[in-house]
Amino acid sequence: MNERYNFAEIEKKWQIYWEDNDSFKTVEDPDKEKYYVLEMFPYPSGKLHMGHVRNYSIGDVIARQKHMAGYNVLHPMGWDAFGLPAENAAIKNGVEPSLWTLSNIEEMKTQLKTMGFSYDWDREIASCKPDYYKWMQWLFIQFFNNGLAYKKENPVNWCSSCKTVLANEQVVDGACERCKTPVGKKKLSQWYFKITDYAEELLESLNTLDGWPNKVKIMQRNWIGKSVGADVNFDIYNTDKNISVFTTRPDTLFGVTSMVFAPEHPLVEELVTGTEYEATVMEYVKKAQILSDVERSTTDREKTGVFTGHYCVNPMTGKNVPIYVSDYVLMDYGTGAVMGVPAHDQRDFEFATKFRLDIIPVVDTDNPEIDVNNLKEAFDAEGTMINSGKFNGMNNKETIEEIIKDIEEKGIGKRSVNYRLRDWLISRQRYWGAPIPMIYCEDCGWVPEEEENLPVMLPKDVEFTGKGESPLVTSKTFVKAKCPKCGKQGNREIDTMDTFLDSSWYFLRFCDPQNSEKAFDKEKTDYWMNVDQYIGGVEHAILHLLYSRFFQAALCDMGLVSTKEPFTNLLTQGMVIKDGKKMSKSIGNVVSPEKIINKYGSDTARLFILFAAPPEKELDWLDAGVEGSYRFLNRVYRLVYELTDKVKAAPDSYKPVTSSDKEILCILHNAIKKVTDDTSGRFQFNTAISAIMELVNGIYKYKEIENANEGIIKDCIENLIVILSPFTPHICEEMWQHIGHDSSVYNMAWPEYDKDALIKDTVEIVVQVNGKVKEKLNMASDLNKDEFEKTAMESESIKALVEGLNIVKIITVPGKLINIVVK
RNA sequence: GCCGGAGUGGCGGAAUUGGCAGACGCACAGGACUUAAAAUCCUGCGAUCCUUACAGAUCGUACCGGUUCGAUCCCGGUCUCCGGCACCA
Secondary structure: OOOOOOHHHHHHHHHHHHHHOOOOOOOOOOOOOEEEEEEOOOOOOOOOOHHHHHHHHHHHHHHHHHHHOOOEEEOOOOEOOOOHHHHHHHHHHOOOHHHHHHHHHHHHHHHHHHOOOOOOHHHOOEOOOHHHHHHHHHHHHHHHHOOOEEEEEEEEEEEOOOOEEEOHHHEEOOEEOOOOOEOEEEEEEEEEEOHHHHHHHHHHHHHHOOEOOHHHHHHHHHHHOEEEEEEEEEEEOOOOOEEEEEEOOHHHHHHOOEEEEOOOOHHHHHHHOOOOOHHHHHHHHHHHHHOOHHHHOOOOOOOOOEEEEEEEEOOOOOOEEEEEEOOOOOOOOOOOEEEEOOOOOHHHHHHHHHHOOOOOOOEEOOOOOOOOOOOOOOOOOOOEEOOOHHHOOOEHHHHHHHHHHHHHHHOOEEEEEEEOOOOEEOEEOOOOOOEOOEEEEOOOEEEEOOHHHOOOOOOOOOOOOOOOOOHHHHOOOOOEEEOOOOOOEEEEOOOEEOHHHHOOOHHHHOOOOOOOOOOOOHHHHHHHOOEEEEEEEHHHOOHHHHHHHHHHHHHHHOOOOOOOOOEEEEEEEOOEEEOOEEOOOOOOOOOOHHHHHHHHOHHHHHHHHHHOOOOOOOEEOOHHHHHHHHHHHHHHHHHHHHHHHHHHHOOOOOOOOOHHHHHHHHHHHHHHHHHHHHHOOOOOHHHHHHHHHHHHHHHHHHOOOOOOOHHHHHHHHHHHHHHHOOOOHHHHHHHHHHOOOOOOHHHOOOOOOOHHHHOOOEEEEEEEEOOEEEEEEEEEOOOOHHHHHHHHHHOHHHHHHHOOOOEEEEEEEOOOEEEEEEO
16 A cells, blocks of 8 residues: 555556455355345446446445345346437448447446446346347237237327337427427337236335335326226217216216317217218318327417217206317327316316306305306316205215216216326337337237247348338348248238337346346246345436336236335435536536546545435535545545554554543444444435544544554544445555455445444533523533433523523423523 | 425535534635645634623524424425426316
């Protein structure tokens, strides 16, 4: 160890040491309690950014601390390697996507290794490799065989820039989540995963996820969007047809004064064909289809619509109500038609006002400011039923239940639940993804490829036309295939899978990454699953985290895994920002991890990123703050260097004598306690580090006093290195070796703090008068309540303060404070 | 519009169960060491008032109010910012 802190040399040395000694290799060990730490695996863009550094530094502290605390820790890393950038690079530069991706992986892996993360690299996986996507395809077939994958034609989200369809979850504010291009509609036949079958389960089971941030659970709840109500049948007057509508407000049935169909509703054309209304209605329908989702779904847009010439019968009143078509009604929610209750629904109110339809109130209120017979806007609060026959006078909330019973008895409707969640569209018209292992046969329909023929390899002889059809169609070898059922010539599916499928089960493959017989061995997943601590950005709150939960639940039902939920605890780390803005090339405020590592070393980078903010919050990158972390590591290094001889010569046991001895030991054990608590469960690395800083400051002071005990110095220095090591492992290994150890500090047992050391002989007692701090007195900590009060009351300054006043009450918190209430 | 979350010094943040507001760090200022600088070490650092000084007083956790001996923390209301959803019947 040099006199000066040479981070470059030290970091290199220990990275080689860990690699040569297989320090982070993990195998199943039934005798040891396991702990699975997982950070969301990266897309191999080629460059590590600060968000990665933050994500993986957090995970590494947890993994290292848990290892030292005696757990058998699984801490793997891999690559979410399929996806658009590789293919776009191929179109632009003519590089083969696989080569581009694999070289990026190499580059990023080197960068990750310079950070000193404790990954078991033997478990590395890359989703673009045939040994991974083979099992992706196998899993697809399991979903298909269990009725959870199907193909249907539907208007789908289409990104004209990415030239592919998108799942609902990938459309943000009406635009493509990746490239921000406004999303259009296209009618295509596509593969879907039946995530809606699991809507209720995914919703219910959120309640069991105590280790998840509330925010994420609420976002998922909203996304699933459960509504409880009833389906009600309306007969269409003068026809043999009827229409069912979903409503959450069966109590307002008597107030229905119109029926409104979505423009796409199949009955619309049927009803108007051959009538005088055909021309105007069909023109409206055509116009609506051109509108983009964004245009159509703005709430402040004026309502539009056309009358169809037909009426349907309000089943409660028997009265005819007109049927309209309007684009505020969505085809893919409920039944694609809604009953119009203008008095109690704002949208219906606007529609009725515009088309001069009847507004019949059926819920009244005591509120004197609202006259339900002369409404300025819809009244949607609680109230008393009116104009509703036998239900008049009841509370409307209670009426909901009564009316559902009533319509069920009459056979005109039934209780019903609707979800906003839609099935997951998983086809992509792109090359760089796992081929969907399905073959279309004219006789047998869609048939899965046989297991022994997996993987269905991505062909190399393709043209990247960028035209919006899967490039696989251009392969001369790929498309034609024999039907696995009847042997007749068929065609392979040419679309590839959404890459979110790859990431929906990678945590299972990490348990058994090299298995060539199965996707994963159940015994192994039974040992390692669930992921005890999952860490990643909150931007995946709905997408990846919902899909993975769906996969796990479905695989559990298929008997492939044993638990319904994959991630026991979730930590969503905040963004790294600079100057108040997200780091981005266009703003020019990007700080590259590489530069920081070269200038200060990765230990400094890790320390700063963990110290500057609690993990869930945004982290403001401050160059001066990095300097500070670097300064601290130098300070620790100098301290250890200076005290090494004393530490080596010191006896193993000692007896604290002086108050300084007790004070420094109190600081030491407080630091051990704080770091233990803050790295397991609470995850407040910033305060853990500040406790270590206090310890360092304490040792600096203690070593200067005349009769400093060398045994205590040794105890402090050794524990300091051990508890700092999860944060800054390289420098700690170096110091650990220097003070005379020949094994890695990573293999040291995590220290336990001594409760007794935290108890002080004397404590500072706060004396308040009427709740205001007036005096601080030192007292023996073992005084009882009466003695506390007595000591306080006898103090000169307190006597002076309360003199001549009437003492009403004295409140005492032993060991902390005394509050004297006077008048 | 609906649903969440947050608001504390010049800055990042701390206060874990209702009990000393501002730990730890950054920035800044003064000093020591040095021919000098860097590095390092020491001291100060919420506001206002008062005092020659030592010290002291009052206010202060977005704003208004409440509960309590005592509120950054609990309750009611207001404002601002951030995030999610949004014509979902």
